Amino acid sequence: MFKIQEIRELIKLVDQSSIDEFCYEFENAKIKLKKNKETTAVQQTLLETDVVKTIPVVQETKQAEVKEGPAAPEKAVQPVAAEEATLHKIVSPMVGTFYQSPSPESSPYVAVGSKVSNETIVCIVEAMKLFNEIEADTEGEIVEILVKDGELVEYGQPLFLVKPN
Structure with missing residues (x-):
């Protein structure tokens, strides 16, 4: 089953x-x-x-609504901090399940504050029983982990924020 x-x-x-x-x-x-x-x-x-x-x-359909007449009130947009704009996003290369460690008993590959290089493995994305190791592809420090262990991720979804060296 x-x-x-x-x-x-x-x-x-x-x-x-x-x-x-x-x-x-x-x-x-x-x-x-x-x-x-x-x-x-x-x-x-x-x-x-x-x-x-x-x-x-x-299925979700993504269509833009076109409204005529007076404009609808817009939600307040908070300005993006200058530091946030310089952060590098490590994104998922595929649809799958996000895992922070190689096994449930193991410690996570990285945590907030971890230093990473281009070849550092930061997580695994499992798709169709294939476990794909995801590398940092940048040098710097992990600032934020954006997804939880065991969560489904989409192609191109940001997984980590890294402050480049």
């Missing part, structure tokens, strides 16, 4: 791709994903009992 985390990852990958239908069978389980413009349907079948579960998932 597929774990909900695995199903969520599959949904995200199919949503981001140009394919309309995806079917995957493993041992005694089968999962079938279909998408159209408005929804993505997930169908998981247990082959032993022929139980079918269909879960509709509504």
Whole structure:
């Protein structure tokens, strides 16, 4: 049987791709994903009992609203500190699950205040059972960790803020 985390990852990958239908069978389980413009349907079948579960998932649509007439009041925007503007963002190169350490018993690769170089491994992003080590790609000091251990991350999502040397 597929774990909900695995199903969520599959949904995200199919949503981001140009394919309309995806079917995957493993041992005694089968999962079938279909998408159209408005929804993505997930169908998981247990082959032993022929139980079918269909879960509709509504895709997020990003459309700008155009309003005519007087402008709507805007939210107050706080000015960005000069220091924040100079920080380097280490971003996720893929969709997956963020892990701060190589195993649950191990200490994190980095913490706030850690010094990093270009080749320093800062975390792991797991995608489809592949554990990908993410390097800092800059030299400096970790100022902030932006995601929690075990959290799903998107492609291009900032993971760490680094103050360059």
